[in-house]
Structure formats: C-alpha cells, structure tokens
Amino acid sequence: xxxxxxxxxxxxxxxxxxxxxxxxxxxxxxxxxxxxxxxxxxxxxxxxxxxxxxxxxxxxxxxxxxxxxxxxxxxxxxxxxxxxxxxxxxxxxxxxxxxxxxxxxxxxxxxxxxxxxxxxxxxxxxxxxxxxxxxxxxxxxxxxxxxxxxxxxxxxxxxxxxxxxxxxxxxxxxxxxxxxxxxxxxxxxxxxxxxxxxxxxxxxxxxxxxxxxxxxxxxxxxxxxxxxxxxxxxxxxxxxxxxxxxxxxxxxxxxxxxxxxxxxxxxxxxxxxxxxxxxxxxxxxxxxxxxx
Amino acid sequence: xxxxxxxxxxxxxxxxxxxxxxxxxxxxxxxxxxxxxxxxxxxxxxxxxxxxxxxxxxxxxxxxxxxxxxxxxxxxxxxxxxxxxxxxxxxxxxxxxxxxxxxxxxxxxxxxxxxxxxxxxxxxxxxxxxxxxxxxxxxxxxxxxxxxxxxxxxxxxxxxxxxxxxxxxxxxxxxxxxxxxxxxxxxxxxxxxxxxxxxxxxxxxxxxxxxxxxxxxxxxxxxxxxxxxxxxxxxxxxxxxxxxxxxxxxxxxxxxxxxxxxxxxxxxxxxxxxxxxxxxxxxxxxxxxxxxxxxxxxxxxxxxxxxxxxxxxxxxxxxxxxxxxxxxxxxxxxx
Numbered sequence: 001x002x003x004x005x006x007x008x009x010x011x012x013x014x015x016x017x018x019x020x021x022x023x024x025x026x027x028x029x030x031x032x033x034x035x036x037x038x039x040x041x042x043x044x045x046x047x048x049x050x051x052x053x054x055x056x057x058x059x060x061x062x063x064x065x066x067x068x069x070x071x072x073x074x075x076x077x078x079x080x081x082x083x084x085x086x087x088x089x090x091x092x093x094x095x096x097x098x099x100x101x102x103x104x105x106x107x108x109x110x111x112x113x114x115x116x117x118x119x120x121x122x123x124x125x126x127x128x129x130x131x132x133x134x135x136x137x138x139x140x141x142x143x144x145x146x147x148x149x150x151x152x153x154x155x156x157x158x159x160x161x162x163x164x165x166x167x168x169x170x171x172x173x174x175x176x177x178x179x180x181x182x183x184x185x186x187x188x189x190x191x192x193x194x195x196x197x198x199x200x201x202x203x204x205x206x207x208x209x210x211x212x213x214x215x216x217x218x219x220x221x222x223x224x225x226x227x228x229x230x231x232x233x234x235x236x237x238x239x240x241x242x243x244x245x246x247x248x249x250x251x252x253x254x255x256x257x258x259x260x261x262x263x264x265x266x267x268x269x270x271x272x273x274x275x276x277x278x279x280x281x282x283x284x285x286x287x288x289x290x291x292x
Numbered sequence: 293x294x295x296x297x298x299x300x301x302x303x304x305x306x307x308x309x310x311x312x313x314x315x316x317x318x319x320x321x322x323x324x325x326x327x328x329x330x331x332x333x334x335x336x337x338x339x340x341x342x343x344x345x346x347x348x349x350x351x352x353x354x355x356x357x358x359x360x361x362x363x364x365x366x367x368x369x370x371x372x373x374x375x376x377x378x379x380x381x382x383x384x385x386x387x388x389x390x391x392x393x394x395x396x397x398x399x400x401x402x403x404x405x406x407x408x409x410x411x412x413x414x415x416x417x418x419x420x421x422x423x424x425x426x427x428x429x430x431x432x433x434x435x436x437x438x439x440x441x442x443x444x445x446x447x448x449x450x451x452x453x454x455x456x457x458x459x460x461x462x463x464x465x466x467x468x469x470x471x472x473x474x475x476x477x478x479x480x481x482x483x484x485x486x487x488x489x490x491x492x493x494x495x496x497x498x499x500x501x502x503x504x505x506x507x508x509x510x511x512x513x514x515x516x517x518x519x520x521x522x523x524x525x526x527x528x529x530x531x532x533x534x535x536x537x538x539x540x541x542x543x544x545x546x547x548x549x550x551x552x553x554x555x556x557x558x559x560x561x562x563x564x565x566x567x568x569x570x571x572x573x574x575x576x577x578x579x580x581x582x583x584x585x586x587x588x589x590x591x592x593x594x595x596x597x598x599x600x601x602x603x604x605x606x607x608x609x610x611x612x613x614x615x616x617x618x619x620x621x622x623x624x625x626x627x
Contacts (some may be wrong), residue, residue, distance in 0.1 A: 117374070179424075180414035187369050187409065188429045188480070189401035202419040 021282070028282075031274025038268050043089035049082035053238045062254050071256045074246070083238040084260040088268075090233050091240060094150055095219040098157040103212050105158070106165025111196055111204075113166065114173025124170065130163035135222050143231045153232060157222055161215070168211050172204040179203075206283040212274055217272030224265050240265050318488060318519055319345040319368060319405075324380035326363050326372065337363040337376070340545035342612060345488070350510075350520040352530035352551075354566070355540035361523045362410070364540070365490045368521070369407055370397040384488075402429035406486040410493035412473035416465035423449075423461025426476055429484040448479040452509050471502035478509045488519040495526045507532050527570060531555055539563050542594040545612065549619040559621035562595045593623070601625065 050068070057077035062273040066073045071081060073081040113123035130138070139156035144165030146152035176182065177200060185195050194256045227241020236240060240261040326338040338360040353361045366372070368382055370389050382389045384405065389397065401407070406429070409415040416425055420452050421520035426448060427441040436444075442461070452475040454468075465473060474494060475506045481489045494510065495503045503526075510533055514520055524530055530537055530551070537554045539547040539562065547560040558564045565578040580598035593599070593606040615626040 003589055180411055180415040183371075184407065184409040184415045184477075184480075185417075185428065187366070187371060187401055187407035189398040189400065189432060190401060190428065199417050203417070205419075231397065 025278060027274050028278035031271045031278065034267055034271035037273060038088065038264065038271065039092070041085055042092050045085045045089060047083075049079070049085045049227060051079035051082040053078065053083045053086040054236045055079070055082075062250075071260055072254060074254055074257050075250060078184040080254070080256050080260055083243060084240075084264060087238040087240045087243055087261055088264060090150065090237060091220060091223045091227075094153050094157070094223055095216055096162060098154045099212055099215050101154070101158050102161045102165050102215060103208060105162040105278055106169050107161070107201065107204075107208070109166040110169025111173050111200060115177055115192070115196055115200065120170075122167070127163045127166045130160055131167070133160055135160040135218075136225055139226060140229075140231065143226065148226075148231050148234055150233070153223060153226060156226065157219055161219065161222075165208075165211060165215070168207050169204055170255070172207050173200055174201045176203045206279075210279045210283060213272050213279060214276035217269040217276070220265060220268050220272075224261075310322075316347045317344045318330075318347045318384065319343075320381075320383040321364070321368070322381045322383065324367060324382060325378065326360070326365070326367055327377050328373070328375055329377060336360075336543045338367065341380075341540075341543075341545050341550070343538060343545060345519060345521060347487075348517050348519055349535045350514050350522065350533055351536050351538060352534035353521065353523045353540060354525060354530050355528060356525055358542075358619045359540040360543040361540045362492055365492055365521065365523045366407070368488075368490060369401050373384045383405055398432075398574065402434065402486065403484045404486055405488045405490065406481040406484070408477050408481040408489060408491040408494060410496055412470065412477050415477055416468075416473065418464065418466055420464070421462055422465050422468065422476055426461070426480040427464075429480070433484065444483065445479075448483055449476070451512065451515065452476070452479045453505070454479065470498065470503055474498065474502070474506050475509050478506070478513065482513055482516070482518065485516075486518065486585055489513060489520065490521040490523070492523045493525070495524060496530045503529060527566065539566070546593055546595065546620070546623070548612070549621075551618065553616070553619060559615050559619060559626065560595070560598050560623050561601055565598075 022032070050070070055078060057073060057079075059077065060069070060073055061077045063069050063073040065079070069079050069081065071084065074080055074083070109123050109127060113120045113127075135157070138160040141154040142159060143152050147156055182195055182199055185199055190199075223232060224239070224241030224244070227239045227243075228245045230242075230245060232241050233239040243261035244258045244265075247256075247261065248256065251258060259267055302400055321341055321343040324338055324341045324343075326337065328335040328337060341360075341364060343364075353364065355361045363373075367378070368389070370382075370392065372378055377411065378390065380390070384400065389400065392400070399443045416422060423442065423445045427445045430436045430441045430444060445461050446457040449455070449460055454460045454472055454476050460468075460472075460476075465476075468476065478491075478494075481491070484526070491510070496507055498506065507529065510520065510522070514533070520533075520568070522530065522533060534551045537547075537551050538545055538548050539560060540551075541562055547554070547563050549559060549563075554563065555567065558567055562578070565576075567573055568576040569578060591607070592609055593597075594609070596602045596606045599606065603624070610622050610624045612620045612622050613626045
C-alpha cells in the first residue's frame, strides 16, 4: 500500500496507520511538529517563560540577550522571550474560535445553498458580497464599531471569513448530492434534514478539515495585522502583531522584539500551510495547487 | 435529484386494463407521461404508459437503455427529475401518488413501496456503517429502538447471506464485495416490510454466479409475499424471476405478457427481435437504433422504422390491444 494512503478498512485511524502515513510524508510531519510545538509553547507559557510578560525592569531597558533575559528586553525592560511565548495565547484562541465559527456558518450556508436549488442564488450572491471585500477592509470598520476587544476581533474575522467556507462546502454538497446513496435515501423516504446531516455532511469532512487548517493560518495573519495596525488586542497584553508594531520603530536598538514575534507568525502560518497542502494531496491526490 | 410534482392532468381514457377483478391490483399507472422539454424538442421518457401491478406478483419491466423504464420506476415513488413535466395518475391503494404531499409520500417511500437502486457500488454511503443504512427505513417508524433495529438488521443479513452478520453490519460499504453490496441493498429494501419493492437493474455488471445469488435473494423476497417490480434489460434474469413481462420501447409499453407465453411466442415484432438477439437464439441484432431518445420520434408506431413487417397502417400509433388471454400488445397485427 502506498505510504500516503490512509487505511480505509477501519475508519478510525489506528496509531500504526497514522505513523505509516507520517513516515512516508516528511512535509506533513514537519508541519505537524511545528504546529504542535508552537501550540504547546503557547499553552505552557506560564511554565516556560522566565518572567511575567508585563513585569518591567526599568533599569535594564534594551538589554542584550543574557541568561536571565534569553532574547533581551524591550523599551520598558520587559523580557522579550516571555512576551513572545505569551504572545500567542490570545491570538491562537481567537483564531481557533473564529475558525470553528466560520466552519459552522459555512456548513449551514453552503449545504443549504448546494442542496436546494431555490436557495442557491440568494445565499451564494450574499456570500459573494462578503467575498468581494478583502478581509482587512471589512475588519477595520467592525473593530471601529465594536472596539478592539476579543469579541470585536472575532466578529471582524468571522464576517469576511465564513464566505470562503460556504463556497467550498456548497461545491462538495453539489457533488455529493448527486451520488447514488442520496437518491437511495430519498427513495427510502428520508427527510431532507436527515440526508443533509447524515449523508452529505459526513462526506464533506475532507475539504472542511483541509480549508479549516489553511484558514487557521490566514486568521493568524489577520489577527496580527490588526494588532500591527494598533486595532488588535490592546497593550499591555502581549500579542505578536502588536509586538511587531512596537519593535518596528526600534528595529536598530532591539531587533529581537519584531524578529521574535515575526518568526512565530511565519512558523505558525508555514505549519498550517504545510499541513493543509499535504492533507489536500491525501484527500484529493489529483490536484497539486493550493489556494489560501 | 428528484422533486415531487403534483399534477392533476388526465390525458385520454384508459384503453387497456388487465385481468380486471381476478386479482387485486396494488399499483395502477394510468396514462403516465414524463416529458423533458428541451429547447429543440421534447424528450418523451415515459409517454402514455398504462400498467397494472397485481398484488404478490413479480413483474419484469424490460427494455433497452433509454426506453424509460427507470424513469417509470422512480415515478411510482413520486420521484421525478427536476426539469420534467408529468401527467397521468399513479394509484396505490386508492390514492393518487402524484397528488400526495411530500410528507405523505415519505410515509409511502421505503415503508410501503421500497426502492432498490441500481449500481450498488454508489448506492451506499461510504462514511456510514452498513448496518445503520440497512436499518434506516425502520428508524422512521414508531416503536423501533436502536437495539430492535440492530436485531432486525442482523436477521436480514443472515437471511440474505451477508455474512457474518454482526461483523458486516459494523463494517463500511467499501469492504463489501459487489454481490454482497447488492444483497445488502435487497436487505435494505425489505427492512421495513414494504408491500412493493421496485428494483432498478439489479444484475447490472454482475457475472453469472453473482446473478444467481441475487436471483436467490429476490426469490426470498417474493416468498415473503412482497410484490416485486424488477426493471432490467437482462432477459435471462426476467425469465428466472418474473410472472409477467412488460416490454418498454421509447417511453411506451409495447407488450404485456405472461412470462411463459412471452418466452414461448412473443407478440410484438420488437419482443421477437429481442428474443432473437439472445445468444441461444442466434444472436441476431435488431436493425437500426432507437430514435425517441434524441426527440426525433414524432408519430405512428414507435418501432415502425425498424420493424420488418411495418405497413401503411403503422403511420398511426396502435393502442394496447388484447391479443390472447390477458396479454396485450401495441401492434396493428393483432387488431
């Protein structure tokens, strides 16, 4: 059996099956390792960080890396390493929550649009309207209205974000609904709701998992972009985007502020893209292109 | 994808009704037409079909691809492709199925009239355990708990030799062989003990050995007293299983005959041609090809252009004429 194949016999992959897939796929393994390392670092921040991220050591501003401050200190004498480690907490939480919300809205809109021809045009034109705006353009006025709170940021990501999911799920629904088992279930008297949630949805999981992974990366970019523009999580809470914004003006004095936060973002987005593109190859071996 | 279309049109009187009163008729199709209007022409998939299915009989609907037999089969379940226009009536136990609401139709589908779809490889959901799917029609009935359904499914699997039942019911369809899939579809059709089962091409793409096991499964169904309508282009399978044979051609019924008499001496020139094309009868092809598929057929007898004995009278379409006993044929030769 090809190393990239999942054993379909027992649908729940065994540990051995997963290891077989990973052994044959360096890209996927690398992506997963980076992803879970960053995730662990973020969750275990209180254990890993040597200092409180808000703790100021004003006598020790712009310090060079020392054993006490592994990446030096910023303009208030705060530990850059601790701030970088803590900086992912709020961003990752917002990214995960908003991705889940996007998937749920996308499933509802996409499935109903794909299944009922009468709903297709209205729902999809509405989706097109949201797709027409670049994410950040729609996010800015929402932050301006709701304010730069976590809820505001989630809304600012959700509103432009769900549309892409709806499109993908609609197209999967269209292809699944013409399959024999949907017609068979209809001929056996099943209700539309039953067909949608028991027969169509479980057969759309592949593309959903794939775009959700890729979406997680692009959501981190949006969140940190908002932070960079000063519209994200407000100081003194450490956040990668905000740190880049601060570090930019002091790039010569303390390059580690922007560089450390920037590398975390790059690594995280890289990991999600590696995982997403490999999942795509496993799910649909014919296509090699990826769209973020 | 299918939609239910309610249509009260009744076009013309019923010209033929078979074996009136001798047995009770469970499904009566009356002047049913299912047309697909295209920009250039109208494709008449089913065109003025009259048919009566008797209780507990096995009726084989035979015809080549595009003769309208599958559309006729799904029409009996009130399922129609989205772009068609429908006229006529389909009466089941005194109710016109074409005038029922979607809700009422759902209580007929699967529970009263079940459907065994063609192409077993795609007829089961690949991401759902087979046992759950086979028991699906039951889950909509009151009083059927999960355990009771499971027991019933195991019983059905044992009966239709999907073995071992417990293991098979927990497995996913992709681990099934072709014959096993077809047998579990038969099990699914019978699960809610319907009165009628319509099977669409059950022997499509199946070799002789598997065909025998499918025939056995269907005989089992027939022995339960279930009315069977088998749509097929497999004459051997029809001969093995059916009580009566209906021949469809270009959307119309050309002949309705008792099975024995049909294979002994078919009435319609087309039926005769079909039997001559069997290997044991010399593999003689019928000249020409069916025309109504592309909408070119206009009037007169549908088989006229390919019929060896076509005369002037065939420019007018013949009605179904009673030719012998209860057999009927749509040909002027028997007028």
